Amino acid sequence: MHSDARQNRAPVWPSGPAIQKQREMPLNQQTLSRRLERVAAHVPADARLADIGSDHAYLPVALLHRGAITAAVAGEVALTPFRAAERTVRENDLEQSISVRLANGLAAIQPADAITAISLCGMGGETIRDILDSGKACLSGHERLILQPNGGEQPLRQWLMSNGYRILLEEVLRENRFDYEIIVAERGDPVHYSAEQLYFGPVQMQVRSPAFLAKWQRLLLERQRTLASFSRARNVPEQKVQDIARQVRWISELLA
Numbered sequence: 037m038h039s040d041a042r043q044n045r046a047p048v049w050p051s052g053p054a055i056q057k058q059r060e061m062p063l064n065q066q067t068l069s070r071r072l073e074r075v076a077a078h079v080p081a082d083a084r085l086a087d088i089g090s091d092h093a094y095l096p097v098a099l100l101h102r103g104a105i106t107a108a109v110a111g112e113v114a115l116t117p118f119r120a121a122e123r124t125v126r127e128n129d130l131e132q133s134i135s136v137r138l139a140n141g142l143a144a145i146q147p148a149d150a151i152t153a154i155s156l157c158g159m160g161g162e163t164i165r166d167i168l169d170s171g172k173a174c175l176s177g178h179e180r181l182i183l184q185p186n187g188g189e190q191p192l193r194q195w196l197m198s199n200g201y202r203i204l205l206e207e208v209l210r211e212n213r214f215d216y217e218i219i220v221a222e223r224g225d226p227v228h229y230s231a232e233q234l235y236f237g238p239v240q241m242q243v244r245s246p247a248f249l250a251k252w253q254r255l256l257l258e259r260q261r262t263l264a265s266f267s268r269a270r271n272v273p274e275q276k277v278q279d280i281a282r283q284v285r286w287i288s289e290l291l292a
């Protein structure tokens with residue numbers, strides 16, 4: 037946890053000469069987690085960003101301070117994180133550039149915001165999918181989506197494919213013993229992904245980064261243990277056994 041968050045205080049980003057010094061540093065590691073730092077790297081320069089489920093609004097505040105984006109909306113559905121986001125924005129003197137809104141999902145976005153990028157991070161993939169699906173009317177179709185699901189990547193990719201989004205970039209990173217995935221997508225020509233591509237990620241299957249392969253090595257062991265426990269247990273539905281067996285087969289083929 038961020039040290040300022042532990043003290044229940046919004047961090048105040050440096051300004052003036054201090055921010056200049058900070059800009060010269062390769063990363064603002066003191067202000068964003070590595071996970072959010074990687075998300076930040078996929079936000080296009082000069083974007084008008086909607087960060088939905090913003091919690092403390094750390095991502096839009098850091099990006100605004102770096103001059104990486106021009107404006108932002110920080111959307112929150114819950115009152116306590118909404119107030120935390122308001123506090124971070126106020127204490128960093130960014131009320132002119134960041135609108136903090138209490139709203140469910142994409143309802144935080146208004147046409148006048150002219151949003152060009154939307155980040156949805158730190159939620160389950162199914163939750164992100166549901167937010168996108170129920171908020172379709174708020175999407176112009178021109179926004180870049182920067183998604184960081186905590187699990188549930190397969191149904192999220194399925195939604196992207198079914199709704200005309202092409203996956204441009206993907207990455208896996210490990211932080212604090214968790215594997216995180218980032219999926220970047222934009223509307224484009226219709227694309228078809230196979231069942232395996234939806235499961236592993238079409239770009240990740242191509243790139244085969246060390247973090248991606250290490251994640252699936254860990255998951256292979258986990259699934260193999262589950263399958264072994266099924267064979268000792270009674271009354272496990274056959275469909276469940278078949279599902280895990282198929283995953284073990286796919287992962288073994290991927291790593292072969």
Ligand code: SAM
Binds near residue numbers: 091
């Ligand atoms: N995005 C930040 C990050 O990645 O560090 C915060 C992640 S936090 C675990 C998830 C946040 O999403 C919570 O503050 C929660 O209230 C918010 N959230 C969940 N469902 C939401 C929804 N439908 N609309 C807006 N915010 C939502």
